[in-house]
Amino acid sequence: MGEVKLFFGPNHPGMHGNFSVHMYVEGDTVEKARPLPGFLHRGFEKLMERRLWYQNLALIPRICVPEPDINEACYAMAVEKIAKIDVPERAQWIRMIVLELARIASHLMSFPGIGGTIGLYTSSFWGVSDRDRILDIFESLTGARVYHMYIIPGGVRKDLTPKIQDLIFNTLNYIEERLGEYETLIFKNRIVHTRLKGIALLDKETALELGVTGVGLRATGVPYDIRKVDSYLFYDKVDFEVPTATEGDAYARVYLKYLEIYQSIKIIRQCLEKMPEGKINVPISEGNALRYRVPKGQAYVHIESTRGEYGYYMVSDGGEKPYRVAVRGASYPQTFIGIEKYLPGTRIEDVPIWLSTMDVCAPEVDR
Amino acid sequence: MANKSIPKKEFFAPIKAWKYIFKKPVTIKVPYVKREAAERYRGFHINDWNECIGCGTCAKICPTDAIRMVEVDDLPHEYGKKPQRPVIDYGRCSFCAMCVDICTTGSLKMTREYVHVSPEPEDFIFAPTEKGIHGIEDVPVGWIRDEGSDLLELERVEMEMIEGEGRSKSFIEYVKGYSKEQAMHEAARCVECALCTDRCPQHMQIPEYIKAIWRDDLTDALKWLLKGNEENNMLGANPFSAVCGRVCTHKCEEACSLGNRGEAIAIRWLKRYIVDNVPEYDKVLEARPENKGKKVAIVGSGPAGLSAAYFLATMGYDVEVFESLSRPGGVMRYGIPSYRLPDEALDKDIAFIQALGVKIHVGVSVGKDIPLQKLKNEFDAVFVSTGFTLGRSTGIPGTEHEDVIQALPLLREIRDYLRGEGPKPKIPKSLVVIGGGNVAMDVARSMARLQIMEYGKVDVKVTSLERTYEEMPADMDEIEEGAEEGVKFYPGWGPVRIVIKNDKVRGIELKKCLQVFDENRRFNPKFDENERQTLEAEMVVEAIGQAPDYSYLPEDLKEKLEFVRGRILTNEYRQTSVKWLFAGGDIVNGPDIIHGVADGYWAARGIDEFLTKGVK
Numbered sequence: 007m008g009e010v011k012l013f014f015g016p017n018h019p020g021m022h023g024n025f026s027v028h029m030y031v032e033g034d035t036v037e038k039a040r041p042l043p044g045f046l047h048r049g050f051e052k053l054m055e056r057r058l059w060y061q062n063l064a065l066i067p068r069i070c071v072p073e074p075d076i077n078e079a080c081y082a083m084a085v086e087k088i089a090k091i092d093v094p095e096r097a098q099w100i101r102m103i104v105l106e107l108a109r110i111a112s113h114l115m116s117f118p119g120i121g122g123t124i125g126l127y128t129s130s131f132w133g134v135s136d137r138d139r140i141l142d143i144f145e146s147l148t149g150a151r152v153y154h155m156y157i158i159p160g161g162v163r164k165d166l167t168p169k170i171q172d173l174i175f176n177t178l179n180y181i182e183e184r185l186g187e188y189e190t191l192i193f194k195n196r197i198v199h200t201r202l203k204g205i206a207l208l209d210k211e212t213a214l215e216l217g218v219t220g221v222g223l224r225a226t227g228v229p230y231d232i233r234k235v236d237s238y239l240f241y242d243k244v245d246f247e248v249p250t251a252t253e254g255d256a257y258a259r260v261y262l263k264y265l266e267i268y269q270s271i272k273i274i275r276q277c278l279e280k281m282p283e284g285k286i287n288v289p290i291s292e293g294n295a296l297r298y299r300v301p302k303g304q305a306y307v308h309i310e311s312t313r314g315e316y317g318y319y320m321v322s323d324g325g326e327k328p329y330r331v332a333v334r335g336a337s338y339p340q341t342f343i344g345i346e347k348y349l350p351g352t353r354i355e356d357v358p359i360w361l362s363t364m365d366v367c368a369p370e371v372d373r
Numbered sequence: 374m375a376n377k378s379i380p381k382k383e384f385f386a387p388i389k390a391w392k393y394i395f396k397k398p399v400t401i402k403v404p405y406v407k408r409e410a411a412e413r414y415r416g417f418h419i420n421d422w423n424e425c426i427g428c429g430t431c432a433k434i435c436p437t438d439a440i441r442m443v444e445v446d447d448l449p450h451e452y453g454k455k456p457q458r459p460v461i462d463y464g465r466c467s468f469c470a471m472c473v474d475i476c477t478t479g480s481l482k483m484t485r486e487y488v489h490v491s492p493e494p495e496d497f498i499f500a501p502t503e504k505g506i507h508g509i510e511d512v513p514v515g516w517i518r519d520e521g522s523d524l525l526e527l528e529r530v531e532m533e534m535i536e537g538e539g540r541s542k543s544f545i546e547y548v549k550g551y552s553k554e555q556a557m558h559e560a561a562r563c564v565e566c567a568l569c570t571d572r573c574p575q576h577m578q579i580p581e582y583i584k585a586i587w588r589d590d591l592t593d594a595l596k597w598l599l600k601g602n603e604e605n606n607m608l609g610a611n612p613f614s615a616v617c618g619r620v621c622t623h624k625c626e627e628a629c630s631l632g633n634r635g636e637a638i639a640i641r642w643l644k645r646y647i648v649d650n651v652p653e654y655d656k657v658l659e660a661r662p663e664n665k666g667k668k669v670a671i672v673g674s675g676p677a678g679l680s681a682a683y684f685l686a687t688m689g690y691d692v693e694v695f696e697s698l699s700r701p702g703g704v705m706r707y708g709i710p711s712y713r714l715p716d717e718a719l720d721k722d723i724a725f726i727q728a729l730g731v732k733i734h735v736g737v738s739v740g741k742d743i744p745l746q747k748l749k750n751e752f753d754a755v756f757v758s759t760g761f762t763l764g765r766s767t768g769i770p771g772t773e774h775e776d777v778i779q780a781l782p783l784l785r786e787i788r789d790y791l792r793g794e795g796p797k798p799k800i801p802k803s804l805v806v807i808g809g810g811n812v813a814m815d816v817a818r819s820m821a822r823l824q825i826m827e828y829g830k831v832d833v834k835v836t837s838l839e840r841t842y843e844e845m846p847a848d849m850d851e852i853e854e855g856a857e858e859g860v861k862f863y864p865g866w867g868p869v870r871i872v873i874k875n876d877k878v879r880g881i882e883l884k885k886c887l888q889v890f891d892e893n894r895r896f897n898p899k900f901d902e903n904e905r906q907t908l909e910a911e912m913v914v915e916a917i918g919q920a921p922d923y924s925y926l927p928e929d930l931k932e933k934l935e936f937v938r939g940r941i942l943t944n945e946y947r948q949t950s951v952k953w954l955f956a957g958g959d960i961v962n963g964p965d966i967i968h969g970v971a972d973g974y975w976a977a978r979g980i981d982e983f984l985t986k987g988v989k
Binding site for chain 2: 063065149153191199286291
């Protein structure tokens, strides 16, 4: 039997977003793989150059749907860096809470979601269901469940009320309790061990060479986390650890995500304790939002997303719109080079495991 | 592994899973329980049509162009409101709520409704009202704007002024004007709703020149001031921008949408900033039009007359202006005190008009030195704008005394004296001004200054029929600033008689005013005859209104003209019932500089039509 060309995605239940992989297979083994992005055709970066500074708030969360707040924070922080704006302290603590909640929400969809790929559907249902509780918090805080449009240049849009703080507190307790059950269901499960251990291996040297960050890199033993190595907001004022592993396989990556949820809960609790009263935002410019202007300058801002290093390089020509915006999508290296380099030699059924554990986010690649 | 080692697989794990069979499921139960959305939920929109002014700011901020403004025929067209309401397309809306956060009135909100099912695509495009998308009473409100999410800047950049005591010692202009940073900041507040343009009698292109300030392009800003909307025959141009940048009645600011929740844009001061900061602005009109070989005479060099001259000159007509006084400018030159409008500002505007070839003959009184008929014979058309030059009297006993005088002649005397062109006016130690309008304030504040210069203290009292400061027709700024300068106010009193002893004015007797206007808003004052008081004064000034002087019009012409309450009736092009005669300014529309400019504009267009097409 000769080489056969197969399409994995864009309309495949195991595919993440509108993305496609062209596989050339020999029997059950992938011989060659080509990533094929471009099904979204949104052109976020160019669209941003045609919108006012403030209007982009409605666009940027769409770049990575499971984790919209990362984009909001990156955009806001880049504007603030160019415009040299001091964000109120309370707003910075609130941002940390939002970002960590977003991390939990994303991980809750991601690590139990591996069950959808390998046949352990209970974990997927649990994950989505528990994630909904985080979305309830977002709804109370930001007025929306997915596209929050909450973190703005200069601060955040609405204050964190005591009622919402109670909701966060109670939800965190619930999630923490549930994590034990996840461990039993997923990480002590024979199916998971059989399907993930030793699969989709990535070694440290190659990960560094490709520019893979996040759990993909940390699963190879490198404790690289921007919250620690180039701290932003008040991450240097809270106590947390960066879980790492040395196995470099799919199982290690999934388990690291699980462990990170504990750390996020720990961070949020500290934020709720340390957060002072005060203002929640300052205008980025004089006048109204239709006439905000950012002084000439450029900035690169990077923060730690669930997928790794997420970055915005922005240039302002002093006008009412960004002159140039370039997004460093966190899942870009493992999506492009990783697929070409690492899928050959794997079996067909292991392809979605790579994509899932490496957190490929299609619009973030397609931007 | 930092926290835990990777767990080993358990042989008994599948059996342990059975314990979940008796646990409460984490998924949502069936049957479905209706879920209440959170308090800040960004659902569908509601809009209070009584509050909404149709400014369209929501549509401008919308990042997805989901909002468009639609004309609503049933809505009345009032100043400060547009008969438009937002229509939202939920096929495009991203539910970002920026429209709510920037709403200039706060009428737009979002609800907690989140389910809408319809097979009709059109059902997802609608103009929100107070009842939301499903027409429910008491729709649960979701996202509303608060202090943290507000996208407007509601406070205006404060104008620096010389403080009360300091300014009352001289006639130096006390408003300092904006710096570049201040002007750009103030301009950044504008939302470009253009309600101001609608309200301005001359329909100045206000959002355009404010935007030009924001872009720091003053040449462009000045073009908008002096050329207006060029594509529409210079509609909105104002040759008296330096004047109106100081003393305009700024009706535009009353209409400003920002005034609904905060302070209106300081449009008047922004206009002044432009003209004060472009040194030579005659270069703005680069192209001179072809001469049409026709001549127009203008009687009176006030705002209407010189504006008409400006517009006619830009159209290619030869224009000659006839002014009876020794300097051009009319009420701007002789009626407004120099601390509000210095001669230099007026001269700048007039010099620009003269630079276009307009000839101004001063000291020529039409009707005395030159008959109107002669102008008719020598020119192709005549525009009269002779203003309100006569004062009105209360007619109470004692007003015939020489120390009971009219406001306008006194203001003229003061300005001539300050220019060194006339004798010092009589400065009484105590003065009562009758009237509650801006002219009364001008008299009171001017005399207060003269008293300080002469005696070192102020004793000026202003009395008016209007019972509150809000009722008084004067600008509140004028009243407040007058009070700071030492003027005392006695609102709600009507004059009875001038108290004269030994042939000298000693004061004025007043009676309590109970009502100024009746229920039909007609002037119909009522008094309490028993409640009286007397204010001491050596001089009384009557500032209760002005009247036109038509003595220059021949009797036969007067008979052909139509008058309404002392004003000449014209058509929209300011053409009178006598075809060759056009009229404007106070004698057509009442005392207001910007109305005068508008009259000059429309008269110029009317004269152009009359002379080129022979119509109208």
